[in-house]
Amino acid sequence: MLFNSLEFFLFLPLVFVLYWFVVHKKLKLQNFLILVASYVFYGWWDYRFLSLIALSTVVDYFIGLTIDNSTIKSTRKRWLLVSMLFNLGLLGFFKYYNFFIESWVDLLASVGYQIENTWTLKVILPVGISFYTFQTMSYSIDIYRQKLKPTKDFVAFAAFVSFFPQLVAGPIERASNLLPQMLKKRKFDKLQSIKGIELIVWGMFKKVVIADSFAPIVNDIFSNYTDFSGGTLIMGAIFFAFQIYCDFSGYSDIAIGTARLFGFDLMTNFNFPYFSRSIGEFWRKWHISLSTWFRDYLYIPLGGSKVGKLKGIRNVFAIFLVSGFWHGANWTFIAWGGIHALLFIPSFVMGTNRRHLEDGTAQITMLSFAKNFGQVLFTFAVVTLAWIFFRADSIQDAVNYIMRIDSFKIDALSFIMFSDIILIIILLVLDFMRYKQMKIHFIMWILMVLAIIGSLNREIQAEFIYFQF
Structure with missing residues (x-):
């Protein structure tokens, strides 16, 4: 369902009235309504892909509880790895499978090995998969880092994952911000x-x-x-x-x-x-939910700027190239990320990137x-x-x-x-x-x-x- 569609202009007032005037007395009913509305909103494109959101929700809900219940670091890390492999696997298959196959065929062709490309698949890219996989994956990472306690309220968690306003194109919400709001009573605020x-x-x-x-x-x-x-x-x-x-x-x-x-x-x-x-200021103001996601879950774990200039430059290139690749399965996006890295590096080297x-x-x-x-x-x-x-x-x-x-x-x-x-x-x-x-x-x-x-x-x-x- 598109925001700029007649369906949405009918859908939004209906959900609003039900939310504030029918189920407003019970938090669980409000969350359940959000969950149902979110699945209707997303299923309007293609109901078949609702199974992916549901599966991602179930997997990370139970992995979050399992990580939190374990006191053995190796076990916690193993379950975190399962969450990351599952989410990145979903994203990789639907978004990047054909890209890697086609790139491999082109690489072989460039050195004289012509092979028939019969491995690509007719895969439809599920709308919003890059957003909700990152959202659920960060939930598991934050629990592993002990920065967040998992919730046992499955409906609230499922509503957090599928929250329809930001489901298909962000912002990529952190569980530490949105999930607590799902778990507390909301009151209508006119202002x-x-x-x-x-x-x-x-x-x-x-x-x-x-x-x-x-x-x-x-x-x-x-x-x-x-x-x-x-x-x-x-x-x-x-x-x-x-x-x-x-x-x-x-x-x-x-x-x-x-x-x-x-x-x-x-x-x-x-x-x-x-x-x-400056480019540094631009990236503090553009697609903030994604840039801060890569900062917190890739750049800082790699050592950020505290590992010396050479490794710091490596880390800068890593986040910009991955950010470019996140946008799409095309070398143009990787080039776009690389250009921004090159533009950012001079201020990083001179220490003026925080101006x-x-x-x-x-x-x-x-x-x-x-x-x-x-x-x-x-x-x-x-x-x-x-x-x-x-x-x-x-x-x-x-x-x-x-x-x-x-x-x-x-x-x-x-x-x-x-x-x-x-x-x-x-x-x-x-x-x-x-x-x-x-x-x-x-x-x-x-x-x-x-x-x-x-x-x-x-x-x-x-x-x-x-x-x-």
Whole structure:
């Protein structure tokens, strides 16, 4: 079920009414309703994949209890390994099996061994599998590290794993944050609900009005990049940068806002990343739930930055390359991760990667504004350059795309796109107002709702981009 669908607009009020006015007196009934609603929400795509979520839930529920009940370290580690192999096995089979087979066949072909590729399978990628496998796996890891006690309430745990607002595209919630909220009584909070509705409207505006407006332009340019001038290719890359931001952060805003309607607080997944003044700051603000997941469960266990510069550089490359590979079974994503690693390494080596932890607009002078503005533009430029690899069908296409940007010549399509630049300006103004916690006038919310309604009839880019990951 899509957030931007008629089914969801009927589904959400129904669940809301049942949750707060029918089963509100009993916590177990509320959690059971969330569980049922979540399975209906996910099963709307393909009910067959509900078995994967159910199996993952059962496996990690019992493994969590088993780890906690054992005092023998080797036994605890063995059960943790079972959890990791199971979750990574699911993810590997459905998402990466064909990639590894095809890459192996191509490698043999490159050294003269031609073999017929008969091992690939017609496997459908289950929506959200990259998100909920990481969510359940971190539950087992935290229990093993004794940072979390397992719950014996199976319904609450199952609701945590399948919580429909963030099930298919995050944020990737930690059990330490969401599970305790499942286990305590929730009370209706009018102010929290109003803020939730505002987030839903803002997320829908970014997705339906902005991202879906840019989608056909971006698709046309990247599919036919040899037909366009350098100026159009530059604008195509910029449009994709805003398309993926509005698409993904829009989903996260809708997810967080929907969760608030039911009394839950999810973690922030985007924190105005295009206002970043460095790559390090960008990654503290982009897809925060994933970047912190890799920090806590891969980077720090490898030693982080405390093992010397050389090993520290190795660790940086590890998290960026794995992060790229997490996004999809294509070398373009690995290249995208590698580019970000190369961009991040200089500040890591010089020890400046923790700069810009403060609000860059807190104390504005002409000099500081010019400096911050220049840093923001440079960071956005290199991030946008990397996005070309993320969006291209192959590494060769990405390289060819960049090589064709040899001039700022403007063609006919470029002139057509100038009207869409207004949407970027509107986005940046509204984003900056939210960044500075300025109140958005009621009239502006009404205009956003009207824009959303006017855009829902378009049959373009209906699904969210991150559903494929």
